[in-house]
Amino acid sequence: MMISPADQLQIHYEFSMAIGTSLDLRVMLRKAVSTFLRKLNCQAGGIHLLRPDRAGRGGFEQVFSIPRNTNNIDAYRIAQAQLPTEIDGDRLDDYLSSLPVHGQVGPETHYCLMALPGVGVIILLKNGRPPDNQFIRGLGPLFGKLATACQACLQNEELLKHRDNLTAMVADKSRELVEKNAALTDEVADRRRAEQRFRLAAEAMSDLIYEWNIPDDTLKWFGDIDGALGFETGELPHTIETWVRQIHSDDLTRLSDAIELHRTSTEPINYEYQIQCKDGSWRIWEDYGRPVLDGEGRPYKWVGVCKDITERRKAEQDRERLITNLQKALREIKTLRGIVPICAYCKKIRDDEGFWDQVEVYFAKHSDVDFTHSFCPDCVKIHYPKMVDRDGNLRS
């Protein structure tokens, strides 16, 4: 029975509309192959795609068929046996261009292998008369469309596989990040708590603790730095630059050099300098610092303590002055010690230089003793007899 051109056109159109309705290979092929079988009145059909290995060689793999199991259809097995068991990807086009291939099994069953350009082969089984050759050849462009649809589905499968892999990787990474984030959050919380304790301790002390962050030259203070220098809270920017501006000119050069030194050196900070308060007065600070090192042993942060030693220095100065005064006083202190030579008659005393001094003179030179003169009773009797009575008492 010849197929009329109108019928051919209709069937071609219906085939065409049945191809590529999904990017899922099995769903797409089910629609396409069932339409082919129904319209061509075939009893079975299948799609066999070339699956090359990395070396580009491979065999044909049945990816879809109606019915699902073609193994118990003798004619289909015979048709399938026509496919090369192994073929180079390069030779696929040569093989496909040799199709269609027809065959007959028994008196009534015909098979046909047709090319799906670039991807594989479609096998159709039909009872009754063999399929019209011209009609089959006319299906070439439609099978080309089916081949393209198969490739699109296979690419979609690859993309979905990659997407699934990526999704799994993202899920793993996300889990990892969530865990790390949780650990980091705990660490930050711990550090905040430590910093809080640190700050409270620093505020309880009179000392100021600082963190000098080298990369951005920021200074983080624990303790009331602003108040310590007489500023309002927040009035003093917490930067190295600001701090340097407060340094006494006598100390500025030394400290500026020290700042540059300690950007790279790990030598402990240990300096004393004068720093100006808001009211212009000067305080003396003692600065001790230790470096925090990066993975390569370079300092990226300094942590230190600034102690206001102004009072101590003043006290020290006062003490020095006192000591000096004491020493001077000591030198001026008159002390009487040892054997003193004295005249047995006149009671004059011989000094270290050999001079005989009256007792009063000698005592006055060698001590802080002063004399007031008076008469003893014995001398009154001798020298002023009229001033004493018979009993020897002084007359009033």
Add this chain to the structure above:
Amino acid sequence: MFIEVDQSGSVAGFESIVTEVANHEGTNGLLILACDDNGFTPDGVDGVLRAQSLPLFGGVFPQIIHDNDKLQKGSIVAGLTSGIDVHVVPRMSDPEADYDDIIDALIPKTGDAKTMFVLVDGYAGRISALIDSLFNIFGLELNYIGGGAGSIDPNKLNMDQTPCLLTNQGLIKDSAILALLDAQSGVGVAHGWDHKLKGPFKVTESEGTAVRSLDWRPAFEVYKEVVEDHCGRTIGEENFFDVCKAYPFGITKLEAERIIRDPFTVDENGSLIVASQIPKESFVDILTSDVASLVAAAAKAGRTSMDAFKGGKNNLLLLMDCISRVLFLGDEFEKEIAAVRVDDTPLIGALTLGEIANTGRDYLELYNKTCVVGILGE
């Protein structure tokens, strides 16, 4: 093959023949055909069905056939002696149902089965999907014969689903019965709607069983033009089926009869409602025929079934003939039966809402307005 017929259409009569056939020596299972006019309800017959220990399957049809007679009321029970395995597919209108999975679960292997009876609720929404799944899974491993059960009022053409399938669980609806028989069979399919009036028309819009547009024009408008031109009558909703039962659609298939689709009403949107789905992007012709062609087709179906039959004894002739063919043939339907029943082989059958058959050579299809003849060798 032991067959009993009850023409009373009563539950008591039904129960009586079921019991009698079931008790007959050698009966392994029951094939039951009942008339819609019996008025069977689940309450009425479930007790009879559930009491049966033998596997049974069957349906309620507008009319049933026994030998040369067409019964408007009554029941037929045939005792099958071959191995039989009956399965019920639920959710026949569920758009989410995966019939591949359902059938795989019900029937992992066909064993020695050679024939599958497929009876469906004729108004279920996904009969085509079930047919596709059956062929996808079993291919031509089996012969298929069956059809749609249900109720039809040719004057009103209501499409309400009512319980119409007879199973061991009772009288059910919205389901399909798959009965595997070890019996040999031969199946013939033909319709005789060979005369093309006009076409092809492209089905540009369709949804389920509603054909909305042909060549981007309202379907009824296109159809009406062709049919009125041929028959000389004006078609409206009220006389649609009466006129249009003679003018089905035909879907082209290579080197085979067209697949017939039966329009039986029009809706308010100008869509034609057909008995079975016509996919969008299909091409259809508008066909007509005559009594002689239809009868000749029935005879051809009979011959094809005989030719396909691989032999057996105690044969049974089955006729699944579309109700709308009968409505078209009217009183001349007996010619169709006569064309099919060429000898004294017992004949039972039903007038169905759609036919399901495979000759053993071709793709499995859901047919309308078609005559399906089967020979079962018991």
